[in-house]
Every structure is written in structure tokens, then in C-alpha cells.
Amino acid sequence: MSEVKEVIIVSYRRGSNDQNTHQVYVRFDNYKDVCKHIGAKLIYEDEHGNTYRGKILRPHGKKGLAIAIFKPNLPGQAMGKTAKVER
Numbered sequence: 001m002s003e004v005k006e007v008i009i010v011s012y013r014r015g016s017n018d019q020n021t022h023q024v025y026v027r028f029d030n031y032k033d034v035c036k037h038i039g040a041k042l043i044y045e046d047e048h049g050n051t052y053r054g055k056i057l058r059p060h061g062k063k064g065l066a067i068a069i070f071k072p073n074l075p076g077q078a079m080g081k082t083a084k085v086e087r
Helices: 031-036
Strands: 004-014 019-027 041-045 051-059 065-070 082-086
Touching: 004 065, 019 051, 031 051, 041 065
Parallel strands: none
Antiparallel strands: 004 019, 004 082, 019 065, 041 051, 041 082, 051 065
């Protein structure tokens, strides 16, 4: 059976001069959840029925954030919405 968990898409990964629109921060409950789901698939569906698939790359800090990569890139309207994590 596949485990399904919902996470919140926080924002694009940003630097001082640019933002990487193919990488986003996602929020889990805690650091242990992040470590358990590294390499898992992410699926985001928007209100128009478009599906975006991604993958969790690595943790970002120790407070429950992770970096995920999507192809194609997520639209800006996805920020603050939920995505499903499938193991």
C-alpha cells in the first residue's frame, strides 16, 4: 500500500538575485517526517485539472521544511496550497 500525506507548498527557492521556479519549499509536520519521505513523489493538481509531478530532494533545516523539484515548474498560484506525497 502506498502512504499518502499532504504537505503545504511554501514558496519558490530563492537567492539574493534570483528565484529557482523549478524548486520549491514544502512544509511537513517535523524533521523526522521530512527524512522519512526523501525521494518520495509529490503530486499537485490545480483547479483546472492540470497535474504537476515532483520529487522531494532533501531537508532544508531542522524545522520541517524540505526542498522539492518539479517538472514542469509549478505556477505561482500553487503557493500556500497542498500537495500529496506518495511513497
